[in-house]
Amino acid sequence: MNDVVKEIVLLFDKESPQPIKSNIRISVENDYNEDNQYKFMVGLDGVWTTLLDFGSENNCVWTPKENGKYLVMVQIKHKDSKKPFDEILKQDFIVGTVEEKLIKAVYIDKSQYSIGEKVDIEVETTKLPSMFRYWVDGRDGWQLIKDYSSENKIKYTCNEDGKHQLLIECKVPYSKNNFDDFRTIDFEVKKMDKLGIIDYKCLTNDLLTGEDLVFEVETDADDERTVLFKFIKIDSDGRSTCIQDFSSRKMVSFIEGKPGKYKLLCMAKDMYSDHQYDDRAIIVYEVIPYYPVKITNFTTDVCSPQAAESKINIKTIAEGGRNLLYKYRIDGPYAEDSGYLRDNTFLWNPKQAGDYKVTVFVKDESFDGRYEADASFDFMIQEKPKRTVNITNIALDKDDNYIINQPVNIMAEAEGSNDIRYSFIIYKNEKETERVRYSTTNWVNFTPETPGQYSLEIRVKDKYSDKDFDAHSYVYFDVKEYMPGKIEHILLPSKEHFLVGDTIDLECITLNSKETLIKYVTKVDEMVVEETDFIEDKKFSLRPKRSGKYKIEMYVKNIKCKNEFDTKKEIRIVISEAQKITGTKITCDNTRPRIDEEVNFTVSNDGGKDVCYEFYIMHNGNWSLVQNYSRKNYYTFRPFDLGDFRLLVLAKSYYKRCSYEDYDEFKFEVTDTNY
Structure with missing residues (x-):
């Protein structure tokens, strides 16, 4: 038995070309499957004629009645197959006189493509002028790409994977034939690589109402692939809101007005994908109205004990909340209750000597309860002496922007004695790190070496005082590795109306400009139309091409910033087509x-x-x-x-x-x- 597998072929009993009305027998050879069924068809100028429908006969006789270049096709169907057909045989056959080929050559840039790529075809002919018509075969059969024109070049976008043929039909002008010559080109479109989301994160550290929430998604797609992203927000009641429809912008920002738990669904798809999405991911986050209220320091400007009718300044340092309220209650021989105030200091003038308990209650003005944080301390009031030592002034050479390795000079002034001593204590995260003992020097240089929360306690006392201090006060420093990028002012042209085509120049005034980078994002009616990288240029020009509500978002960061950005500002401009005539x-x-x-x-x-x-x-x-x-x-x-x-x-x-x-x-x- 011969084990060699022979290829199934299509044979004709007469060679091409043949005159019209010739009897031509078409047969299928080397098919040893007796259960196969065969369908014989011929095509001319895109019109197909069935010679013999599906049956067991593997041959038929064809008598052409028109001249032309035919495509003879046989479809083979296996027994019990549910497909329209399982195999197909094709071969050209010319009927009539064979003329000189009109198409000299067809050039294609390559034979394999990816979904979304463009196929470049160029046709060279032996006669000028010539006209060209282009077809492509796909899942739905032959489809017309472009009807007859003088264009001998065409770009076709691949949107179906698999093996394809591109048919070029050509004829000279005024020819009565559907075509004078044709050529087919084979090419293959590779399947699209599966797209996957590999990272989905929130870039905002603190999720607060009324503040920008920034989310970013990453995929495993390479840089040459265009990926679109859609973001949908879902609240705790299941209501969904589209934050961004499909766009190439992978970072989205928005402001949440109500606290609660939310989900942000991201759907990613290749631009040329025919699916609703290729991958999706969801992130769960919770938005709070403000930071939890916390009292970090509650003290007085003088130490206990003090004399009656002394002016004692009680000060509260608290963090969290949006608009904090403070209530001071003093329990003792002469009780007082301030009620809730916006001021974090309270001037207490004790009338009687005795033991007192001083308490502060702190809450945000939106909080319905009694308080969110409290603190207290005991204080003794003695009979009124002649004089007491008090700190009258604290001066710093800078009020903010404390940076590591940059010194800060602090100077204190006190009264109440002819011989006052000063001491300075440095704390980091509420732990003492350095102390300057009592001396007559009333100033100190503080140089932080690492970032963090620092406080400086200033103590004063009379030289002969037996107490740790007669009066003290605190200064607080938020020390950073670098000065965060921040826009102080945005300069815009002094115009009331802006029109399409106007050049709108804006300039950002920043501190520490040489180390500040800005990214400009231009939106029209909430749609991103332009986005720059982080650049040094503090000037930005906008030339609107259409009317609408423009928003320019400016993301600012220091060159040393490790996060996405330090701060953000935005301006809104309404662009009109033209002023009314x-x-x-x-x-x-x-x-x-x-x-x-x-x-x-x-x-x-x-x-x-x-x-x-x-x-x-x-x-x-x-x-x-x-x-x-x-x-x-x-x-x-x-x-x-x-x-x-x-x-x-x-x-x-x-x-x-x-x-x-x-x-x-x-x-x-x-x-x-x-x-």
Whole structure:
């Protein structure tokens, strides 16, 4: 038995070409499966004719009645197969006289493509001029790409994977044939690699209502692949809101107005994918109205004990909340209750000596309960002495922007004694790190070496005092590795209205400009139209191409910033197509023309952009359109009859979708005399 597998072939009993009305037997050879069924068809100029429908016969006789280049096709179907057919055989056959080939060559840039790539085809012919028609086969059969034209080059976008053929039909002008020559090109479209989301994270450290929430997603796609992202927010009640429809922007930001738990669904898809999405991921997050209220320090400017009727300044340092309220309660021989105040300090003037308990209650103004945090300390009041030592002033050479390795000079002033001593204690995260013992020096230089939360306690006392201190006070420092990028001011042109085509220059005024980078994101009606990288340029020019509500977001960061950005600012600008047209006026160089005497009308007005004009003339009660809308602001008229005439001009901006914005009329009389 011969084990060699022979290829199934399509055979003809006569060689191509053959004259019309020839009997040509078509047969399938080397098919040893007796259960197969065969369907014989021929195609000419895109029209298919069935010679023999599915049956067990593996041959048939074909008698062509027209000249042309035929495509003979046999479909083979296996027994019990549910497919339309399982195998297919094709072969060209020419009927009639064989003429010189019209297509000399067909050039294709490559044989394998990816979904979304463009196939470049160029056809070279032996005759000029020539006309070309292009077809491509796919899952739904042959589809016309472009009908006959003189274009010998075409770009076709691949949107189906698999093996394909591209058919080029060619003919000379005025040819009565559907085509004079044709050529097929084989190419293959590779399946799209599976797209996957590999990282989905929130870039905002603190999720607060009223603040920007920034999320970013990453995929395993390479840089040459265009991926679209859609973000949908789902609240705790299951209501969904589309934050961003499919866009190439992988970072999304928005502001949440209500606290609660949310989900943010991200759907990612390749731009050329025919699926609703290729992968999706969801992130769960919770938005709180403000940071939890916490009291970090509660103290007085003097130490216990103090004399009656001394002015004792009670100070609370708290964090969290949005708008904090403070209530001070003093329990003892002479009780006091301040009620809730916005001030974090309270001046206590004790009237009687005794033991007191001082308590502060802190809460955000939106909180419905009694308080969110409290603290207290005991304080003793003695009978009034003659004088006490107090700190009267603390001066710093800078108020903010504390950076590591940059010194800060602090100087204290006190009164109440002729011989006052000063001591300074440095704390980091509430732990003592350095102490300057008591001396007559009332200043100190503080140079932080690492970032963090620092506080400096200033203590003063009389030289002969037995207490740790007679008075003290705290200064707080938030020390950073670098000065965060921040925009202080945004300078814009001093105009009330901006129009399409205007150049709008804005300039960002920043501190530490040489180390500050800015990324500009331009949105029109909440759609991103332009996005820069982080750049050093503090000037940005916008030339709007259409009207709408523009928003320019500026993400600012220091060059040492390890996060996405330090701060963000935005401005909103409304761009109009043009100012409304007003003051339209017609002027004339001859108000009493005679018959067949030329008269010129000129139109002037204010406002508008690329203004167009349309002219009508009335005579004998009939209006006639004499010049359609155009940029010509003038009209020349040569009267043909005597009598009264009226000229009407309509004016509008080129971009306006309306009949007109303004108009003017001009009356004149045509006479047979100049007087």
